[in-house]
Amino acid sequence: MTQDVGPALCVVVPCYNETPNVAPMVAALDAALAGIDWEVVFVDDDSPDGTADTVRAIARTDRRVRCLRRIGRRGLSSAVIEGALSSSADFLAVIDGDMQHDETRLPVMLDAVRGGADMAVGSRHVGDGDAAGLASPLRERLSAVGIGLAQMLARAPINDPMSGFFLMRRIRFEALAHRLNGQGFKILLDLLLAAPEPLKVVEVPYRFRPRTLGESKLDVLVLVQFAGLLLDKALGGVMPLRFIAFALVGAFGMVVNLAITLAARRFGFDFGTAQAIGTVAAMVANFEMNNRLTYRTMRLRGGGYWRGLVLFMLVCGLGAIANIGIARALYRQDATGIAASAAGAAIGVVWNYAVSATLVWRAR
Numbered sequence: 001m002t003q004d005v006g007p008a009l010c011v012v013v014p015c016y017n018e019t020p021n022v023a024p025m026v027a028a029l030d031a032a033l034a035g036i037d038w039e040v041v042f043v044d045d046d047s048p049d050g051t052a053d054t055v056r057a058i059a060r061t062d063r064r065v066r067c068l069r070r071i072g073r074r075g076l077s078s079a080v081i082e083g084a085l086s087s088s089a090d091f092l093a094v095i096d097g098d099m100q101h102d103e104t105r106l107p108v109m110l111d112a113v114r115g116g117a118d119m120a121v122g123s124r125h126v127g128d129g130d131a132a133g134l135a136s137p138l139r140e141r142l143s144a145v146g147i148g149l150a151q152m153l154a155r156a157p158i159n160d161p162m163s164g165f166f167l168m169r170r171i172r173f174e175a176l177a178h179r180l181n182g183q184g185f186k187i188l189l190d191l192l193l194a195a196p197e198p199l200k201v202v203e204v205p206y207r208f209r210p211r212t213l214g215e216s217k218l219d220v221l222v223l224v225q226f227a228g229l230l231l232d233k234a235l236g237g238v239m240p241l242r243f244i245a246f247a248l249v250g251a252f253g254m255v256v257n258l259a260i261t262l263a264a265r266r267f268g269f270d271f272g273t274a275q276a277i278g279t280v281a282a283m284v285a286n287f288e289m290n291n292r293l294t295y296r297t298m299r300l301r302g303g304g305y306w307r308g309l310v311l312f313m314l315v316c317g318l319g320a321i322a323n324i325g326i327a328r329a330l331y332r333q334d335a336t337g338i339a340a341s342a343a344g345a346a347i348g349v350v351w352n353y354a355v356s357a358t359l360v361w362r363a364r
Helices: 019-032 051-059 076-085 103-114 137-153 170-177 187-194 220-234 241-266 271-294 302-332 337-360
Strands: 009-015 038-044 065-069 091-094 119-123 166-169 201-205
Touching: 009 019, 009 076, 009 103, 019 038, 019 051, 019 103, 038 051, 038 076, 051 065, 076 091, 076 170, 076 187, 091 103, 091 170, 103 119, 103 166, 103 201, 166 170, 170 187, 241 271, 241 337, 271 302, 302 337
Parallel strands: 009 038, 009 091, 038 065, 119 201
Antiparallel strands: 091 166, 119 166
């Protein structure tokens, strides 16, 4: 009895709100990968526009198409990891769901890896490749800054470390999976930095197309998360990336607190009232930044946003009490004022982070 053989190539497509691009993507892959046994896994982060339903409708008549719908989890890197680990194909390719990557380059990339490369990367910055699809000067600047930062840490020479278009052997991906950070939107650099030895990378030029359907997800906060990934790798992963982001947001809150307090004093408020106004303003600013940055993939909206804000302020209020109490106790034991304040602040940050992660932005 003859049994079906699994696909040679799995194309992983992380997506969010990409309904209009699903059918064009499948058709484009069908044309580009003629003669290759392939499958495509759309990893959908519970898109409200019905992306998962669109994929499943196509999958009912095309067995090469699969949908992996994630509930309560968001983020391109983690989506790629889950999609890649769901396949038994010999080779894995990653391509964005917005049709801006050139799928016709996939056979060339596959040949490069079959020929001995550890990874083939679709590059906008070699040969006749270009980045014309970056629709605005802001996106061009964000991409350029990200490339510069990444090249400082990437051990393998690469001209386009911000690319989200690459292909490699599944067995090599699985060997690196446990070392991946898994957060943010740029998994290629995560893979390059996770490898114990520099990977042999072949860059394949392609033309980055303008987006015609849907909306871009690239903004300043994506670049901030990318910088956080670089920091996490530079520190060797000794601190959770979210804790680093939470602490940096807290430092920003201190600046907000001071600025608002000084402004309130100039308007004639007494110190106690001015300090209270500054503290509340800092809490609101911290919550908003944490919701947009630190917990971007678990972002609170609607009624959940306001409930989260109230809970966050209660958590931070208790953290402030703990901060002051510990600082006073240490000061009474002959610690210097600076040391006592620093210890109290450190305890306050750890408290706020731990309780916020558990109660405010808990996995839903």
